Amino acid sequence: MMKPLKTFCILLFLLISSSSVNAQANKTSTVDTYVKIATNLGTMVFRLSAHTPNHTANFINLTKKGYFNTYDFNRVIKGFVIQGGETDSAYAAMEKKGETIKRLPAEFNVALFHQKGALAAGRDDNKDKSSFLGQFYVVDGKKYTDAQLDAIEKRIGKDFHFSAEARKVYKEIGGTPTLDQNYTVFGQLVKGWEVLESIASAQKDKADRPLVKITTKVSILSKKDVKALLATN
Numbered sequence: 001m002m003k004p005l006k007t008f009c010i011l012l013f014l015l016i017s018s019s020s021v022n023a024q025a026n027k028t029s030t031v032d033t034y035v036k037i038a039t040n041l042g043t044m045v046f047r048l049s050a051h052t053p054n055h056t057a058n059f060i061n062l063t064k065k066g067y068f069n070t071y072d073f074n075r076v077i078k079g080f081v082i083q084g085g086e087t088d089s090a091y092a093a094m095e096k097k098g099e100t101i102k103r104l105p106a107e108f109n110v111a112l113f114h115q116k117g118a119l120a121a122g123r124d125d126n127k128d129k130s131s132f133l134g135q136f137y138v139v140d141g142k143k144y145t146d147a148q149l150d151a152i153e154k155r156i157g158k159d160f161h162f163s164a165e166a167r168k169v170y171k172e173i174g175g176t177p178t179l180d181q182n183y184t185v186f187g188q189l190v191k192g193w194e195v196l197e198s199i200a201s202a203q204k205d206k207a208d209r210p211l212v213k214i215t216t217k218v219s220i221l222s223k224k225d226v227k228a229l230l231a232t233n
Helices: 004-029 053-064 088-096 146-156 164-172 193-200 223-232
Strands: 033-039 042-048 081-085 118-121 135-139 185-191 217-220
Touching: 033 053, 033 223, 042 053, 042 193, 053 185, 053 217, 081 193, 146 164, 185 193
Parallel strands: none
Antiparallel strands: 033 042, 033 217, 042 185, 081 135, 118 135, 118 185
16 A cells, blocks of 8 residues: 555646646647648738637648649639639539538637638538538628628627627728628638739639639648748738
């Protein structure tokens, strides 16, 4: 049988070790991940959110596999969004064939809204508002007045109200507030605003597809690149 003092010391050591491990795990989980979307019109850099763990993990996983590199920005609407990844028509074709389309449950967070430069997941008109795994869009948007935002709040319903921060951003910078609480935002543009503008302003056909293909190559920034990025901001 162990002596009481020895037993206490062992338990204290285990408690301190456990706390240290948990603290390190939490520290690691809150480290921001940055991704780069390189196009033939320039490069955009986005910070992914820790508030949407499933969407962020999915985007990182597909990026590591090079999934998005075979696609392009296939739908551009000035004052609204630019869309990349898998196309709407491809998903519709899969559904028509009876194929099972994997989706991610919605991850809405009041801290993440459709401000200009928001990175979000596309979806079809499903009642659960769950997202496609392989489709994303970036908000271009426009500015809104308080009266317009009030009207949008009423349409969203369920006692929804824009935060003071969101309201300020929508009025001064712009976005697409009509998409809030309907599509999951999981990242935000931090560099390459002029590229977003160029893509959103691209000439397109009647189906909103750019006349000149806008390629995408998505990669995860290294710690060194992130450090350099933050030093310049």
